[in-house]
Amino acid sequence: MTESGAFALNEQVLNGIIEELEHGHTSEALATLEQLEKTGTDEDRLAVADLYIELGLSDRAVNLLAPLYVEYAGNAGVALLLAECYIDLDREEEAISVLEQVDTTDMEYGPRSLVLLADLYQSQGLDEVALAKLKEARNLAPEEPLLAYGLAELYMTLGAFDQAVPLFAEIAERPELRAELPLDALYAESLAMTGQFEDAIPLYERAVAERSDLHTLFGLAMTAHRVGQHQKAVETFQQLIAQDPDYTSAYVPYAESQAELGLTKEALNVIKQGMERDDYNDELRTMEALFLLKLGDRAGSVQALREALALNPESIVAAERLLSLLAEDEDHEAMIETISAIEEHVTAPILTWYRARALYALEEYTQAMENYAIVEGAFTEDALFLKEYGFALIEEGRREEGQRLLRRAAQLTPEDNELVDYVERMDG
Numbered sequence: 001m002t003e004s005g006a007f008a009l010n011e012q013v014l015n016g017i018i019e020e021l022e023h024g025h026t027s028e029a030l031a032t033l034e035q036l037e038k039t040g041t042d043e044d045r046l047a048v049a050d051l052y053i054e055l056g057l058s059d060r061a062v063n064l065l066a067p068l069y070v071e072y073a074g075n076a077g078v079a080l081l082l083a084e085c086y087i088d089l090d091r092e093e094e095a096i097s098v099l100e101q102v103d104t105t106d107m108e109y110g111p112r113s114l115v116l117l118a119d120l121y122q123s124q125g126l127d128e129v130a131l132a133k134l135k136e137a138r139n140l141a142p143e144e145p146l147l148a149y150g151l152a153e154l155y156m157t158l159g160a161f162d163q164a165v166p167l168f169a170e171i172a173e174r175p176e177l178r179a180e181l182p183l184d185a186l187y188a189e190s191l192a193m194t195g196q197f198e199d200a201i202p203l204y205e206r207a208v209a210e211r212s213d214l215h216t217l218f219g220l221a222m223t224a225h226r227v228g229q230h231q232k233a234v235e236t237f238q239q240l241i242a243q244d245p246d247y248t249s250a251y252v253p254y255a256e257s258q259a260e261l262g263l264t265k266e267a268l269n270v271i272k273q274g275m276e277r278d279d280y281n282d283e284l285r286t287m288e289a290l291f292l293l294k295l296g297d298r299a300g301s302v303q304a305l306r307e308a309l310a311l312n313p314e315s316i317v318a319a320e321r322l323l324s325l326l327a328e329d330e331d332h333e334a335m336i337e338t339i340s341a342i343e344e345h346v347t348a349p350i351l352t353w354y355r356a357r358a359l360y361a362l363e364e365y366t367q368a369m370e371n372y373a374i375v376e377g378a379f380t381e382d383a384l385f386l387k388e389y390g391f392a393l394i395e396e397g398r399r400e401e402g403q404r405l406l407r408r409a410a411q412l413t414p415e416d417n418e419l420v421d422y423v424e425r426m427d428g
Contacts, residue, residue, distance in 0.1 A: 033048050033051060033052070042068060042071070042072075045064045045068065046064070046065075046068060046078065046081075048064060049061040049064040049065050049068075049081060050081070052064070053081070053084070053085065053088075058085040058088040058089050059085075059089060061081070061085045062082065062085045062086065062089065065078060065081055065082040065085060066082060069082050069098065073101075074103070076102050076103060076106050076108070076109035076110075076113070077109060079098050079099070079101065079102050079109075079113070080099075080102070080109055080112060080113060080116070082098055083095040083098040083099045083113070083116060084116070086098065087116070087120070092120055092123070092124070095116070095120060096117065096120055096121075099113045099116055099117045099120075100117070104136060104140065105140070107140065107141075110137070110140055111137040111140050111141045111144065111147065114133045114134065114136050114137035114140070115133075115134065115137055115147070115150065117130075117133045118130040118131075118133040118134045118137070118150070118154070121133065122154065122157075127154070127157065127158055130154060131151075131154055131155075131158065134147065134150055134151045134154055135151065138151055145170075145171050145174060145177050145181075146181075148167045148170055148171055149167070149168075149171055149181055149183075151167055152164040152167035152168050152171075152186070152190070153186065155167070156186065156189070156190060156193075161189075161190045161193040161194045162194050164186075164190040165187075165190045165191060165194060165196075168183065168186065168187035168190055169187070171183055171187075172187060182207075182211075184203045184204070184206045184207035184210070185203075185204070185207035185213075185215070185216045185219065187203050188200040188201075188203035188204040188207060188216075188219060188220075188223070189219055191203065192204075192219060192222075192223045192226075197223050197226050197227045198227060200219075200223050201220065201223055201224060201227070201229070201232075204216065204219055204220035204223060205220060207220075208220055208236075212239065212243070214240060214243060214244055214247060217236055217239055217240040217243070218240055218247070218249070218250060220232075220236050221233050221236035221237045221240060221250065221253070221254070222253060224236060224257075225253045225256065225257050228260070230257040230258075230260045230261050231261065233253070233254070233257040234254065234257050234258055234261065237250050237253070237254035237257065238254075241254070241273075245273075245277055246277050246278075248274055248277055248278040248281060248284075251270055251271060251273065251274030251277075251284060252271075252274070252283055252284065252287050254270050255267040255268070255270040255271050255274075255287055255291070256287075258270055259291065259294075264291055264294050264295055265295065267291050268288065268291040268292065268295065271284055271287050271288045271291060272288070275288070280311055281311070282308040282309070282311040282312035282315050282318060283308075283315075285304050285305070285307050285308035285311060285318070286304070286305065286308045286315065286317055286318045286321065288304045289301040289302075289304035289305045289308065289318075289321060289322075290321070292304060293325075298325070301325065302322065302325055302326075305318050305321055305322035305325070306322065309322065309341075309342065313341070313342060313344070313345035313346065314345050314346040316346070316348050316350065316351075319338075319339075319342050319348075319350075319351065320350055320354075322338060323335055323338060323339070323351075323354045326338065327354065327357060327358070330361070332358040332359075332361045332362050333358075333362070335354055335355070335357075335358040336355060336358050336359070336362075339351050339354060339355050339358075349375040349378035349379065352371050352374055352375045353371075353372075353375050353379065353385060355371050356368045356369075356371035356372040356375075356389075357388070359371060360372075360392060365396060368392070369392065369393075369396060372389045372392060376389065380408075381412065383408075383409040383412040383413040383416070384409075386405045386406070386408050386409035386412070387405075387406060387409040387416075387419060389402075389405055390402040390403070390404075390405035390406040390409060391406070393405065394406075403423075403426055403427075406419065406422070406423055406426070407423055407427075410422075410423040
C-alpha cells in the first residue's frame with residue numbers, strides 16, 4: 001500500500017461480498033470479510049474496513065485501520081477513516097490525536113479533517129478552538145458553501161450574529177443551495193438578532209411556508225411583535241400555540257400583541273391559557289396583573305402580583321408594580337411590610353426608594369432621609385427621584401442640598417413647567 005493509495009485490490013472477492021450483503025446474506029458476507037482480513041492485501045483490509053463502517057461495525061474497522069495508520073503514517077485517507085470510527089465509538093481524544101496529525105494543506109483531506117476537529121472541540125466546549133479550525137478550513141476552500149454555512153452556524157452558537165449575517169448572505173446568492181440547506185430560518189434569526197427585523201420577516205415567512213417548525217414560528221412571531229406588526233404576530237402565535245400549547249414562552253408576547261391591537265380581554269384570556277399550562281410562571285402572573293388593572297380590577301391586580309412574588313420572590317418587576325399600586329392606595333405600612341418580605345430574597349435600589357417614600361409618608365423622617373441618601377447614587381439621572389428627594393431635603397431644612405437636586409431634575413425634564421418655574425424663582 002502506498003501513500004497515494006495506488007495498489008492492487010481483490011475486486012472479485014469484494015464484489016462477491018457486496019452482492020451477498022445486497023441479498024441479505026449478512027452472516028456469509030461477514031465470514032468472507034473475516035477471511036479477507038487474514039489473507040488479503042492492505043488495500044483489501046482498507047476496503048473491508050470501509051464495509052465494516054457501512055455496516056455500523058466501527059469497532060471492527062478500528063482493528064483494521066489502527067495498524068494501517070501506524071504502517072502508513074501520513075496517509076490522510078486512512079487517518080480520516082480511523083478518526084471517524086473513533087468518533088462513532090465516542091473515543092474523542094483518540095480521534096483528535098489522529099486528526100491533529102493530518103496535513104491540513106492537503107486539499108483533498110485537510111478541510112474535512114479541520115471540520116471534524118471543529119466539531120470535536122465544540123462538543124468539548126472549546127468554542128474558540130473550534131472557530132479557529134473552521135476558519136482555517138474556510139481559508140483552504142473559500143468556495144465551499146458548506147464551510148461558510150458551518151462557520152455561520154458556529155458564529156450563531158457563540159452569539160456573534162453580526163459575523164454570521166454576511167456568511168448567510170453569501171450563501172443566499174446561490175439559489176441552488178436553498179433546497180440543500182435550511183438557510184432562510186437561520187439567516188432570518190441572525191438578521192433579527194442584529195436588529196434587522198424588517199429584513200428578517202420575509203425570510204422567516206419563506207421558512208415557515210417551507211417548514212413551520214416551532215422555533216421558526218416563534219422567531220417570525222417575535223420579530224413581527226418587535227416591529228409592531230401585531231396582527232401578523234397574533235396570527236403566528238396562534239399557529240404556534242395550536243401546534244404546541246406547552247410553548248409557554250410564547251404566551252406573554254402573544255398577549256402583548258393582542259393588547260396592542262386593543263384586545264385587552266383577549267390578551268387576559270391568552271395569559272390565563274398560559275397559566276393553565278404553567279401555573280408556576282411568575283411572568284404570566286405579572287402580566288395577568290397588568291391586564292386586570294387595565295380592565296378595572298385593581299384588587300385582582302394586587303392579588304396577582306402577590307401571587308407572582310410568591311412564585312418568584314426575586315421578581316423586581318412584580319415588586320415594583322405591586323409597590324406602585326400600594327403607594328397609589330397610600331397603604332404605606334403594607335409597602336414597608338412587602339419590601340421587608342422581598343428583601344429576604346433580593347435587594348435593589350428601587351426597593352429602598354419605595355421604603356424611603358413610605359417612611360416619609362408615615363412621618364418617620366429620619367429613617368426616610370437615611371434611605372433616600374443610601375440610593376441617591378443609583379438615581380442621579382432619575383428626575384422623579386431627584387425631585388422627590390430634593391423637596392424632602394428642603395422640608396428638612398437642608399435647603400442647599402435640596403436645591404442642587406431640584407436644579408438637576410429641572411435640567412432632565414425641561415417640559416415640567418411647574419418644576420422649572422420653581423427652580424427659576426428659587427434661584428432668582
